Amino acid sequence: MALNSSRSTLSSACTALRQCRRHASLSISPISISLSSRQLSTTPARCVGEQAPSLEQLSQTPSEKEPTSERSSKPRWSYTPEGMKGPGFSINVVKDPRRKIWVVNEDPAALDVMYQRLLGTEGNRLLPDEIKWLAITHKSFDFGRRGNNTRLGYFGRQVLAVESTRTILVSTINDLNGPIPDSYGRTPFSHPALTNADKLNEVHPQSLIDREKMASVAVDVGLPSVMRWKPRLPENLEGSGIVAVLNTTMFAIFGAIALQHGSEAAQRLFRDRLLSRLQHKR
Incomplete structure (x- = not known):
């Protein structure tokens, strides 16, 4: 019984499909065929009597069509692009309006002083201006519309x-304790090529670039005063995660140097300018 019902359903479906194909073939007219063969145009439609644009006007880029007086002479890091601004209102409702107020540094001279303290007397010339500002810009600043240093x-x-x-x-x-004795009296395998690898059992890389030590060095060079970010709680910077933000910014600066000048330059600056300071931190 079930087999017969399934057969009848299949036959009715095939009949309906054939009818749809027959109606579709009859409804095609020469007008629709001609429309389908036309090429789409990307130029806007012109009114009757309007003069067609010349070849020079079509070859101009949008920036060249704008008058020079309307172009912004400000550097890219100093303003939010108009295309990234919202409709003029925000759906983010803040319980305390005072938490929306946070002033960041806009003085390039103060930023150069920080780079000189961290990287040396010529540290402010190691990176282009845009990259210098991008490396110290956290994603919480200006809703990330001016770029951020997460990937750096x-x-x-x-x-x-x-x-x-x-x-x-x-x-x-120096291994003061010596080799750890085996409870079963076995002699561990040793090889000169593995001598340096055993050092990682005593000192870990995380201990050299500790979060608290990196944040302390960042405070010493004046990074908090020039770093661009927006704390969630301006009255409680530690609760807003300033330690994590300082670490990300320090890493971003050396990441930008590695991309700009190569890993060898970044490693040399790390040994000469940062590692010695980290080793003196307790």
């Missing part, structure tokens, strides 16, 4: 992790 921070973290591991492997570490 991730890349810089990997560069410093590799250099920290290399520093441990080439350093001299």
Whole structure:
């Protein structure tokens, strides 16, 4: 019984499909065929009597069509692009309006002083102006509309992790306790090529680039006063995650140097300008 019902359903479906195909073939007219064969135009429609644009006007870019007086002479880091601004209102309702007020540095001279303290007397000339501002801009600033240092921070973290591991492997570490005796009296395998690898059992790369130490060095060079970010609680910066933001910014600076000048330059600056300060932190 069920088999017969399924057969009847299939036959009725096939009949309906054939009828739809027959009606579709009859409804095609020469007008629709001619419309389908026409090419689509990307130029806007013109009114009757309007003069067609010349070849020079079509070849101009949108920026060239705008008058020079309307172009902004400000650097890219100093303003929010008009195309990224919202409709003029925000759906973010803040319980305390005072928390929306947070002033960041806009003085390039103050930023150069920080780079000189961190990277040396010529540290402010190692990066272009746009990259210098991008490296110290957190994603919480201006809703991320001026760019942020998240990807630079991730890349810089990997560069410093590799250099920290290399520093441990080439350093001299005295094992005061000696080899750990085996409870079964076995002799562990030893080889000269594995001597440096055993150093990682005593000192970890995370201990060299500790979060608290990195944040302390960032405070010493004056990074909090020039860093662009928006804390969630302006009255409680530690609760807003300033330690994590300072670490990301420090990593982003060295990540930008590695991309601009190569990993060797970033590793040399890490050993000369940052590692010595980190080792003196307790």
